[in-house]
Amino acid sequence: MLSQIEGSRAVAETVARCRPQVICAYPISPQTHIVEALSALVKSGRLAGCEFVNVESEFAAMSVAIGASAAGARAYTATASQGLLYMAEALYNASGLGLPIVMTVANRAIGAPINIWNDHSDAMSQRDSGWIQLYAEDNQAAADLHVLAFRLAEELSTPVMVCMDGFVLTHAVEAVDVPGQAAADRFLPPFQPRQVLDPDAPVTIGAMVGPEAFTEVRYLAHVNQLAALARMSELAREFTATFDRPLAPLVSPYRCADAETVVVALGSVLGTLKDTVDDLRAAGVPVGVLGLTAFRPFPVEAIRAAIGPARRVVVLERAFAAGVGGIVAADLAGALPDREMHTVVAGLGGRPVTRDSLREALAAAFSGKLAPLTFLDLDERLLRAAEEVPS
Amino acid sequence: MSERVRFFQTGSFAVGNRLLPLDARTVQSDPSRSNSLTSGHRACRGCGEALGARYVLDAAMRATGGRLVTVNATGCLEVFSTPYPETSWRVPWLHSLFGNAPAVASGVATALKARGRTDIRVLGQGGDGGTVDIGFGCLSGMFERGDDVLFVCYDNQGYMNTGVQRSGATPPAARTSTTQAVGPEPGNVFGQGKSAPLIAMAHEIPYVATATIADLHDLESKVERAMGFHGARYLHVLVPCPLGWGGDAAQTVRIARLAVESGLFPVFEAERGEVTAVSPIRHRVPVEEYLRPQARFRHLFEPERRADVIDRLQAGADRNIERFGLLRAEERFGPPLGEGS
Numbered sequence: 001m002l003s004q005i006e007g008s009r010a011v012a013e014t015v016a017r018c019r020p021q022v023i024c025a026y027p028i029s030p031q032t033h034i035v036e037a038l039s040a041l042v043k044s045g046r047l048a049g050c051e052f053v054n055v056e057s058e059f060a061a062m063s064v065a066i067g068a069s070a071a072g073a074r075a076y077t078a079t080a081s082q083g084l085l086y087m088a089e090a091l092y093n094a095s096g097l098g099l100p101i102v103m104t105v106a107n108r109a110i111g112a113p114i115n116i117w118n119d120h121s122d123a124m125s126q127r128d129s130g131w132i133q134l135y136a137e138d139n140q141a142a143a144d145l146h147v148l149a150f151r152l153a154e155e156l157s158t159p160v161m162v163c164m165d166g167f168v169l170t171h172a173v174e175a176v177d178v179p180g181q182a183a184a185d186r187f188l189p190p191f192q193p194r195q196v197l198d199p200d201a202p203v204t205i206g207a208m209v210g211p212e213a214f215t216e217v218r219y220l221a222h223v224n225q226l227a228a229l230a231r232m233s234e235l236a237r238e239f240t241a242t243f244d245r246p247l248a249p250l251v252s253p254y255r256c257a258d259a260e261t262v263v264v265a266l267g268s269v270l271g272t273l274k275d276t277v278d279d280l281r282a283a284g285v286p287v288g289v290l291g292l293t294a295f296r297p298f299p300v301e302a303i304r305a306a307i308g309p310a311r312r313v314v315v316l317e318r319a320f321a322a323g324v325g326g327i328v329a330a331d332l333a334g335a336l337p338d339r340e341m342h343t344v345v346a347g348l349g350g351r352p353v354t355r356d357s358l359r360e361a362l363a364a365a366f367s368g369k370l371a372p373l374t375f376l377d378l379d380e381r382l383l384r385a386a387e388e389v390p391s
Numbered sequence: 392m393s394e395r396v397r398f399f400q401t402g403s404f405a406v407g408n409r410l411l412p413l414d415a416r417t418v419q420s421d422p423s424r425s426n427s428l429t430s431g432h433r434a435c436r437g438c439g440e441a442l443g444a445r446y447v448l449d450a451a452m453r454a455t456g457g458r459l460v461t462v463n464a465t466g467c468l469e470v471f472s473t474p475y476p477e478t479s480w481r482v483p484w485l486h487s488l489f490g491n492a493p494a495v496a497s498g499v500a501t502a503l504k505a506r507g508r509t510d511i512r513v514l515g516q517g518g519d520g521g522t523v524d525i526g527f528g529c530l531s532g533m534f535e536r537g538d539d540v541l542f543v544c545y546d547n548q549g550y551m552n553t554g555v556q557r558s559g560a561t562p563p564a565a566r567t568s569t570t571q572a573v574g575p576e577p578g579n580v581f582g583q584g585k586s587a588p589l590i591a592m593a594h595e596i597p598y599v600a601t602a603t604i605a606d607l608h609d610l611e612s613k614v615e616r617a618m619g620f621h622g623a624r625y626l627h628v629l630v631p632c633p634l635g636w637g638g639d640a641a642q643t644v645r646i647a648r649l650a651v652e653s654g655l656f657p658v659f660e661a662e663r664g665e666v667t668a669v670s671p672i673r674h675r676v677p678v679e680e681y682l683r684p685q686a687r688f689r690h691l692f693e694p695e696r697r698a699d700v701i702d703r704l705q706a707g708a709d710r711n712i713e714r715f716g717l718l719r720a721e722e723r724f725g726p727p728l729g730e731g732s
């Protein structure tokens with residue numbers, strides 16, 4: 001049933017329907033509304049069989065989740081930005097141990113300078129942490145991806161991060177069909193851990209591994225992530241059969257079929273991009289949009305299939321690597337070696353990405369004037385001011 | 392609970408053990424002990440930490456009827472017990488990171504609670520570095536929330552696994568590989584470091600105790616006592632490290648005893664923030680007797696005797712004796728348990 005609901009609340013209600021047993025969290029904007037709502041659900045008794053732990057740091061949040069998951073509980077946490085970095089060591093540990101923890105990342109910039117607004121620097125900084133990373137385009141996707149995430153994580157024994165744009169999605173009120181309890185229960189069976197701390201069958205988890213087997217451990221993690229690609233597509237079909245609505249698990253193409261240029265992006269900016277593409281299409285410009293839901297694992301085949309014969313790819317990046325350029329673009333260049341590739345860095349630290357600016361950038365692309373790396377709406381006045389600061 | 396028996400002879404406890412009724416004997420004297428940390432691990436000869444962990448775990452297993460899950464911080468204990476593809480652990484055992492063992496233990500306890508498995512108890516363990524330094528935030532969080540975990544710190548007064556560097560538990564004047572015995576004030580500086588047990592007590596958790604591997608019976612009974620409480624509990628065990636301290640591997644237990652008898656390491660119990668019992672010093676020794684056999688203090692005796700530094704260390708021991716009433720223990724807390732009624 002559709003209801004007008006804040007994104008954070010929609011996610012909290014959805015997570016609750018997934019029947020987590022341990023939730024631990026540490027507050028950071030813009031994640032707070034999610035965990036506040038979950039805390040209230042646990043405290044009021046509406047979310048039965050679940051413990052909520054108020055931890056002293058994000059490092060502890062992920063560590064409590066690690067212990068809880070290893071002891072056989074479905075574990076959930078949420079964070080953003082500095083919080084995600086603060087748990088970095090534990091993130092790699094959770095994936096290395098194969099613990100199916102689900103975490104929401106309410107994407108936010110990383111300081112310094114400190115900035116609470118939305119971009120993707122936080123999640124991108126952890127792209128190699130061994131977690132599956134899914135990016136939500138809108139709040140319906142944010143809610144639905146959590147249900148998928150728990151199922152996927154537990155089937156493959158690997159942690160999953162659901163990324164949703166801070167404020168733009170977390171604090172936006174829009175119509176969302178929050179997954180119902182009965183359907184959620186049908187889709188998501190109780191957690192059956194692959195390995196559990198149990199006095200009746202003692203196991204050693206987290207032992208030391210040297211050169212003799214470390215490569216193999218990593219290789220198997222890679223194979224597991226690749227297996228997730230096929231499994232996500234199957235689960236998305238099952239999701240649609242259960243909840244009666246589509247879910248794009250890997251990529252979501254829009255007007256790509258006959259496009260000469262395809263813009264690739266992740267997250268909520270896809271909405272603006274689609275509007276821009278509609279404007280340009282109306283003017284006869286052959287352009288399309290490809291949204292990536294899955295960034296880790298990187299859905300190479302799905303991307304190739306969706307982009308088709310388009311000869312030019314423009315990657316809209318909400319984060320970037322200083323000294324190099326685009327992060328997503330680097331992966332795309334590997335998947336699509338034969339295309340003209342442009343990186344447009346946009347919307348850092350919450351700067352709005354407008355249709356006007358996007359139209360301009362795409363017009364430049366079509367007239368052959370778009371540089372390989374562009375910073376959208378760079379304020380020359382500020383740059384000159386910075387130069388004039390006496391040293 | 393039956394009263395604890397203490398042994399005061401300086402020889403082997405095994406002798407005393409045989410004189411006891413069966414139910415008062417140590418866990419280790421029982422052939423059906425759980426052997427939680429079994430043989431074959433790679434600890435150095437004479438490792439106090441291996442000895443301490445073995446007694447702690449078996450006592451915890453007995454106290455919980457074998458319903459125990461353990462969480463381990465990175466450090467010697469973790470490394471020497473789990474070289475791939477082997478393990479010395481016969482209990483469910485989880486190692487995550489160096490600095491998060493108390494939080495991981497909290498997670499395990501919370502999961503067991505959520506799953507209705509409160510018959511299973513949780514024991515976290517780590518070295519002094521993992522406990523009093525890098526894991527301290529997680530430890531304090533676990534304490535203040537009152538999570539149902541017994542956390543055991545095996546204090547060998549340094550980062551041994553990485554090659555004997557200084558930790559927040561390294562005593563003043565001790566030589567480590569980051570507080571070298573050079574310069575005008577050789578070894579670790581005075582006026583630094585912290586007492587994790589006293590800070591634990593400030594959280595007013597149900598039970599805090601210190602112990603050493605010199606009195607294994609006392610160690611076992613403290614584990615048992617800790618397991619009698621629910622909520623956050625803390626046990627801080629002094630475990631000499633022959634490699635890091637530069638001592639004879641055969642003298643580990645003796646060194647631990649001298650730490651107690653000199654007053655440098657006070658052995659006590661506390662409940663809800665109040666000291667409830669101290670182990671009295673029976674044969675007080677000057678700190679010099681404890682310092683001399685250890686290479687990490689050699690610079691206090693060679694090339695010449697540093698009376699000034701030894702006096703400062705003695706003053707620290709005197710302060711402990713005064714503060715905890717280690718010589719007047721019987722006046723403050725009655726006769727030691729096991730004597731009298």
Ligand SMILES: Cc1ncc(C[n+]2csc(CCOP(=O)(O)OP(=O)(O)O)c2C)c(N)n1
Pocket residue numbers: 440465466467468489490517518519520521522545547549550551552553558
């Ligand atoms: C975050 C992090 N920093 C540093 C290390 C390196 N390290 C591993 S074990 C260890 C020392 C452990 O000291 P302690 O906790 O006292 O245990 P011990 O080995 O002395 O028993 C260090 C510094 C690490 N594993 N992780």
Ligand code: SF4
Pocket residue numbers: 433434435436437438439440441467471547551552631632633634635
């Ligand atoms: S270095 Fe010390 S603590 Fe580590 S195994 Fe050797 S004796 Fe034990």
Ligand SMILES: [Mg+2]
Pocket residue numbers: 518519520545546547548549550551558
């Ligand atoms: Mg140590």
